[in-house]
Amino acid sequence: MTQATYLLDTGHTKAQAFAMLQGALSAIQSGNAGATPPAETAAGMLWVDTATRALKMRNIANNGWITLGSFASGNFVPAGVNQLTEAQAKDALSDIYGAVTGQILAAAIDARVRATGAPVNEAVWHPYDMVRVGDGADGLFWDHSLTGNQRYVQTPAFEDGYEYMLKIEGMEWDGFGTKRPTVRGYVDQTGNFASAMDIYSDINPSTGFYTMIRLLFPRVPSPYFGVEGKVPSGQLRTSELGGDNRTVSKAEISWDNRDTDIRAGKMYLYRRREYISG
Incomplete structure (x- = not known):
């Protein structure tokens, strides 16, 4: 003493x-x-x-x-200094002041610059299955080379709080005439798929189809399910869900509403955070 x-x-x-x-x-x-x-x-x-x-x-x-x-x-x-959490340190709009540890500061910086190993920035489009930058997830959910021919392909389940983007690469069919690629949503409240929407104009057989379309807020209750992107008759297409306050939990892709097999291609799913549905 x-x-x-x-x-x-x-x-x-x-x-x-x-x-x-x-x-x-x-x-x-x-x-x-x-x-x-x-x-x-x-x-x-x-x-x-x-x-x-x-x-x-x-x-x-x-x-x-x-x-x-x-x-x-x-x-x-x-003493008495507010210790910021990792979420607070990463929030670019926050006006909360306080101290951060070096670990939290590094994580916040990494999230902004998308450093490998940083938690994925959910405010921007990213593969639906990615958790951390560089973890190898690319959003691929269907590959013809692994599954073979299929009459239709369904996306992984949609989660509350996200909107989705569908990417199709080299999707083909084989036969005569022309066909249109279609997509439709599964309605939670009815347990059925809504009517199919054309997502492009007529495609010749064995012609690889490539597109990227946004699936508009499928988890936000609505009478409609909509897609935006390379669709016929403008950039927006919708189908009725059979009532108000309906939600869609997955999408299905096919040729002319399951008319023939999908004989080639890959499909990817991306998402980003929204704060309407959760």
Whole structure:
């Protein structure tokens, strides 16, 4: 303990006064360190509490101690400073101020620059199955080379809080005449698929079809399911869901509403966060 009296005694000899001065200076130098509070206190006085390993300051009224911070961990941690969470540190619109650890700061920076290993930035389009940047997920959910011919292909289930983008690469059919690629949504409330929508004009057999269409807010209750992108008769196509407040939990892709097999191609699904449906 390095604590001492600060009260002068006019009756001290020179030696006693020198010893008292040495004690006072030593106490000041150590911040009045000790396991118990200094016996003599004054407003603004500092005390290094060695029992609780905290730095304290005497309040203005000189009737209590204010804890300024702790050094129990080996580092000084200020008291009363708001510790931001990782989510708060990543929120570019947040006006909450506070301290962050190096780990949280690095994660927040990584999320902004899309560094490998950083949590995926869900505010932008990303593969539906990606969790962290560079984890190998690419959104592929169907590959003809792995499954063979299929009359139709269904997407993975849609989750609340996301809108989706469908990418089709090299989808083909084989036969005579022309056919149109179609998509339709599965209606949760009826347990059936809604009417199919053309997502392109007539396609010749064995001609690879490529497109990317946005599946408009399938989890937001609505009387309609809509797609936007390379669709016939403009950039928007919708189908009725058979009632109000209906939600779509997956989409199905086929040639002319299951008229013939899909004989080639790959399909990918992407998503981004929205705050309407959850």
